[in-house]
Amino acid sequence: MNRWQKIAWYNLIVIVTVFTLSGVTIAVLTITQGMPKALGGLGLLGFLGFLGLTPIIFRKKKGELKIDFDERDQVIWMRANVGAYSVFWLVFTAACMIPWFIIGPKGTIPVYVLPMMLGGIGMFLIVVQSVLTLIQYGRGGKNHE
Amino acid sequence: MNKAQKCAWFNLTLTLVITALHASAFLMIAMMGYVPGRLNTIGFIVVFGLIGISAVVFRRKQKFSKVEFDERDKFINKKVLVVDYFFLWAILLAGCVVFWRYLGPEGTVRVYALCALLYGLFLVAMVVHSVATLFLYGGGCGAKFGAITETGEVS
Numbered sequence: 603m604n605r606w607q608k609i610a611w612y613n614l615i616v617i618v619t620v621f622t623l624s625g626v627t628i629a630v631l632t633i634t635q636g637m638p639k640a641l642g643g644l645g646l647l648g649f650l651g652f653l654g655l656t657p658i659i660f661r662k663k664k665g666e667l668k669i670d671f672d673e674r675d676q677v678i679w680m681r682a683n684v685g686a687y688s689v690f691w692l693v694f695t696a697a698c699m700i701p702w703f704i705i706g707p708k709g710t711i712p713v714y715v716l717p718m719m720l721g722g723i724g725m726f727l728i729v730v731q732s733v734l735t736l737i738q739y740g741r742g743g744k745n746h747e
Numbered sequence: 748m749n750k751a752q753k754c755a756w757f758n759l760t761l762t763l764v765i766t767a768l769h770a771s772a773f774l775m776i777a778m779m780g781y782v783p784g785r786l787n788t789i790g791f792i793v794v795f796g797l798i799g800i801s802a803v804v805f806r807r808k809q810k811f812s813k814v815e816f817d818e819r820d821k822f823i824n825k826k827v828l829v830v831d832y833f834f835l836w837a838i839l840l841a842g843c844v845v846f847w848r849y850l851g852p853e854g855t856v857r858v859y860a861l862c863a864l865l866y867g868l869f870l871v872a873m874v875v876h877s878v879a880t881l882f883l884y885g886g887g888c889g890a891k892f893g894a895i896t897e898t899g900e901v902s
Contacts, residue, residue: 680825687832694868698861707862710855717843724836 606675607739609656610732617725620649650725682734686727693723750805751820752884757801759877762870798873827879834875835868 603611627643662670671679697719701711748756842864846856 680829683829683832684825687828690832690835695865698865701858701861705858707857707859709858711858711861712852713846713850713854713856714852716846716856720839720843 604675604739605660605662605670606679606735609660610735612656612659613653613728613732614736616650616652617729620647620652621725623649653728678735678738681738682731685734686731689730690723690727693726697723749820749884750816751824751880754801754805755877755880757804758798758873759881761798762873762877766870766874823880823883826883827876830879831872831875835872838868838871 624646631640
């Protein structure tokens with residue numbers, strides 16, 4: 603498994619774990635303490651900050667002569683980004699139009715929803731990009747060479 | 748100039764014309780005072796449908812002996828999409844900051860503003876896509892892989 607696959611797995615694991623933990627916490631708090639307090643479980647989403655640690659955890663070791671990012675990696679990286687870009691339009695259009703159907707064109711939404719919307723889309727796209735990266739490396743030859 | 752460059756010029760020109768028309772319409776509405784009916788003038792948005800024509804106008808092969816879309820074009824196309832992707836994220840984040848700054852976190856936006864945001868983002872995407880295509884054919888990748896002349900030779 604090369605560095606980029608490890609990063610993709612790491613991103614996937616962090617996002618899935620944090621969202622699962624947050625969901626379970628909200629569910630448990632809803633049962634025990636009721637709804638407004640249960641939303642405190644959203645605070646666990648702060649652990650998504652672990653995604654920022656990838657450059658430190660998966661940094662290239664000093665003195666390592668192995669090529670880290672060749673033409674094939676570049677093509678895979680680009681394809682994963684292009685895939686994420688395609689999904690971006692789909693998700694972003696849905697995010698803009700769904701409120702239209704639910705609360706109507708003259709309804710209003712609070713401004714703080716916008717960064718939350720973007721954060722959600724961003725997380726979803728990181729998942730898409732990671733899955734695409736893993737799929738593309740998986741199609742390679744022996745030992746992912 | 749190849750097909751992708753012609754398409755890029757066409758889209759860029761059309762997008763800029765539409766944006767200029769929008770800007771002038773909003774400016775006139777602002778100067779003359781807001782009357783609900785005046786917003787109907789924005790209906791010329793329909794002209795933007797012309798962008799679909801580029802696929803028809805530039806569909807013909809320039810020369811049957813000439814390769815129309817090779818590895819280099821493919822690479823440039825992918826690179827342009829990646830540039831688009833990162834640029835749009837920057838614009839969206841900036842948009843959120845602007846909303847937050849001027850309306851505050853407790854402020855509200857109308858739902859139709861989201862549709863306007865979507866439309867605006869599409870216009871920006873068209874401009875970024877066209878400019879990046881022209882730039883990569885003219886500079887960056889052209890210099891890296893050798894520019895292709897009118898006769899199809901690599902210089």
